[in-house]
Amino acid sequence: MKKYALHVVLALTMFASVAASTATPTIDFTLSSANNGADTQVSWVFGNDWLSGSSVTSNGALWGIGIGSYSSFINNSFLADGSSVTFTVQNAGAITNLTTGTTYQITSVIFQSGGGMDVVSLVFDNGGNVMSHTGDQISYTPGTDSYTVSLGFGNLVTGTYTMDNTITSPATAETLTIVPEPSTYALLVVTGAGLFCLKRRKA
Numbered sequence: 001m002k003k004y005a006l007h008v009v010l011a012l013t014m015f016a017s018v019a020a021s022t023a024t025p026t027i028d029f030t031l032s033s034a035n036n037g038a039d040t041q042v043s044w045v046f047g048n049d050w051l052s053g054s055s056v057t058s059n060g061a062l063w064g065i066g067i068g069s070y071s072s073f074i075n076n077s078f079l080a081d082g083s084s085v086t087f088t089v090q091n092a093g094a095i096t097n098l099t100t101g102t103t104y105q106i107t108s109v110i111f112q113s114g115g116g117m118d119v120v121s122l123v124f125d126n127g128g129n130v131m132s133h134t135g136d137q138i139s140y141t142p143g144t145d146s147y148t149v150s151l152g153f154g155n156l157v158t159g160t161y162t163m164d165n166t167i168t169s170p171a172t173a174e175t176l177t178i179v180p181e182p183s184t185y186a187l188l189v190v191t192g193a194g195l196f197c198l199k200r201r202k203a
Helices: 182-202
Strands: 019-021 026-034 039-046 056-058 065-071 084-088 096-099 102-114 117-124 137-139 146-149 159-162 175-179
Touching: 065 159
Parallel strands: 026 175
Antiparallel strands: 019 056, 026 039, 039 146, 056 137, 065 117, 084 102, 096 102, 096 137, 102 117, 159 175
């Protein structure tokens, strides 16, 4: 576990804003249980507006790309306020500035907690400087984009989170979904069935 300056963390909500020419571009991040909860499966999908053949338009200096900043989804006992943990990934996707012709490979994923907001971010191979100017066209080429990391799934709070868009203009529609473990689904089904039977008996 290491501490990183926020300019290295690369949260899109803090460092950049982008807009699609026809619609708000989307990024969806999913965290799910792996290896019976001992690890976490991390996956992300960039919407069609980002993909090769299309592009989004930068509204200024794009320091990095990330999944943003959400209300707390990290168990506070796991990650102290202001600290972060980094996981290296290989063969992930890449961002290309179509205006300059420069490509930046995603090499790691960072989880960070701080100030009542938690962050998931994607870090580039050059330390995060995807230099762009207003009007630059930026595209994403998918890679593996799904990895098992050594983060106990129990350290995360299940639910669906949307990015705080108030500090981006215009905003990217970013969603983080933390999927309950299969055992949780089973418990919900059993509980629901029990309540249904009880209701029928009373009727």
